[in-house]
Amino acid sequence: MKKVTRLSLLSTTILLAACNLAPKYEQPQSPVGDMYKHIAPVGETAADLGWQTFFVDPRLKALIEVGLKNNRDLIIATKNVEAARAQYSIARSNLFPTIGLSGSQTAQELPADMNVSGTREISRSYRAGVGITSYELDFFGRIRNQKEAALETYFATEQAQRAAHINLVANIAEAYFTLRASEEMEQLMLSTVDAYEKTYALTNARFKAGTASLLDAQQARATADSVKASLADTQRSKQQAVNALVLLLGQELPADLPAAMPFGRDVIVNNIPVGLPSDLLTRRPDIMQAEHNLKAANANIGAARAAFFPSISLTGLLGVASLDLDNLFKSGRDMWSFTPSVSMPIFTAGSLKGSLDVAKIQKDIQIATYEKAIQTAFYEVDNALIGVQTYQQQLNALRSQTESADRALKLATLRYTSGIDSFLQVQSAQVTLLTAKQSFLTAGLASLQNKVTLYKALGGGWYATDMVKK
Template sequence: MRSLLLPTLAAVLLAGCVSLDPHYETPAAPTPEAWPQGAAYEAPVADANTALPAWRDFYADAKLRQVIELALDQNRDLRIAALNIERARAAHRIQRSELLPSVDGSVSGTSQELPISMGGTGETTRQYSATVGVTAFELDFFGRVRSLNRAALQTYLATEDARDSAQISLISEVASLYFVYAGDTELLRLAQETLDAQRQSFDLTNRRFEAGAASMLDVRRAQTTVETARADVARYTTLVAQDENALAFLVGGAVPEELKPTSIDAVTFGTETLPPGLPSEVLLARPDIRAAEHNLRASNANIGAARAAFFPSVSIAGSSGEIDSTFENLFNGAGDIWSFTPRVTIPLFDAGARRGQLGVANADRDIAVARYEQSIQVAFREVSDALAEYGTIDEQVDARQSLAEAATDTYRMSEARYRQGIDNYLSLLDAQRELYTAQQALVGARVQRATNFVTLYKALGGGI
């Protein structure tokens, strides 16, 4: 058996010394080196040593962190992404196995008897054999198998990055929805409080009408505010229920009651501040961009495999073993047998199939380059848009806060003047509407600030 295995091993070691893959260079990023500047942006000082915090440090709210943990453990999309990694790993293992010969062993026995009339002896003959063999192993002189192995490896790595990207998206979606859920819960409470207040105002106006101190027009105006608030209560009740359903879908099950937010103010917004000077190169660490580059490397390796198909392929097959008429003497070395079958396949004519395959591989590589560059451009725009909002959102929240405080004072004064008969109900009605609108806008601005922070963190590649 050594007479076959040793030459085979030597051939394996000599094979694969040539690679026909094109020289790979990472394409230059088709985006500016610095983030946009202007009135909408803060002016950070770039520092290449800064890094994004881990998501457990970034999200300070304990309830939110527990909900995210549930989603990471139970979400089906993330589970599918993890299973895709296992599949890609297995596929790479299959492709890598072609770099080494497949050695099989077999033991067989044959008994037969031919009659004298057919040239036999009329006696039963037996034959036993034990062999170890290699079947059609390709000697990778031109690197075709190794190119395919590199492509499979890059595909596997891209799948790992796709799983990381799925995790980042899941965490971002859970956090954003949690803030929206909190905001809608607060808007529902605000609508219910407004409804109660409007009903009291309606009852007061109705009594004043019965006493002759108010008109039917005032009564009808008061009734419109009641019905508007009642409709808002129904609308926000629906939104809160839908938020619960969406959050349960992302988490993969019902969110425990003790982990549900009660209002946007009840959610701890004390997230870790983002590093002030992250350079634009941080985008290259985003999993989706890393996956795009791995796919580009895989396409580059496939070109090498397509080029190698133009050259002859060399394969070997052979076996070595023992043969004897009795099983007991099979392994005593009396009947050595062996075979060795080298095979060279030279491409002569295929009607352009190989050239077409090379053209497909080149086109796939060009497509992969375009997708890689596009992924960087998309990431740059996502961060730029988030930064534009990030630079102004605090000012918006402060303005909404001041507006709500002013509207509250206006409403109190208008209500006092109406009760004293100084102003008519129309002034009070306008003050009520302005207060309600200002309170709703303030809640919306707080939710927007929270979701912007989440969006910026995600766009920069945070969430691992």
């Protein structure tokens, strides 16, 4: 009978220890469709294409390496991961008893009329041993759910660090391309200023010779001055692009950078593997971060529910005791103490219910956050895919426009010098050609940045990097 009772108690203890009051986690349904709108999915994914492969320009690669070592935002994100890991270790340690050495002395002085001997004297006792301090038996899963929440928070922080890594790589690339485009624009403006100054000198000489009007000379001067103003604006933008790049790198531009490739579409991989739409759920760090936060909120509900039930704690000491310090560690002085305690909430003025309500609301918030992360991901990918389809068409049209505008300027100049047309035709052709060249550079920059955005939106740039480091 006693054996049956012991087995029954043991079974009950095991069942209680296995009790978990957290809701069963179920991944929310995706709030978007399972197809991209503007491209047929393929099996490969950009997430497996490391940035060392995606970016071809050796100077850009060197700059990204510098940024990954020195960028302060990435350093903060990395330290947040370390802090979350330490916090998880703290939560996990609560599952185990705290064992330590302890020693104590008790001294007591009693008056003569309270002492058996009838004299006033001081009594002392000494204890030393190994003890367990306040070990809670996690019957209802409160500590386990707190540990699970801390673990999921740690995982979420890891994903946030990965997102910061990917964003930094993309931001450095975009800043670098902006700087290169500004340099190209500056060269265009410098060559245009030189050409317009020569045109003004020619027109002014024709005016002095009586073969051109003062209006023609003033129009040529105004056109040259207009381009000089644009040159100053371009040089300002170039210096600001340098400053933006320096901020991302976390230091000044290194002096020993490798030579840059000619600025154009070949500085990155042109064919970006889009992958399947479902890949976003497992490859985009921000989506995985949102899901880990949701799992943490789910575990917090279990911890809040467990707070309604009794808390059982154990305190014990195994050691030696003596009235005399000299005899403390001699044989026969063994002692032990065992102090179980139970606390049961009866009246908490609604605080426990409020904590549970907060935990449930936080889970609802995390569900909405997770769904929003998925919606944002599909929005970014679809927008970038639209860009991939249309930027090349735009660049082809602008290239054709530039060639036509160049021929028109040559014809207008020939007709002017032949006395057929006024200088106004030359001026109009000059403006058209310059505008076409500027538009081509601007669209080329936007096209490159759109591809970087698509690469980032697909979760590219982390996993292959991970494997390279290993």
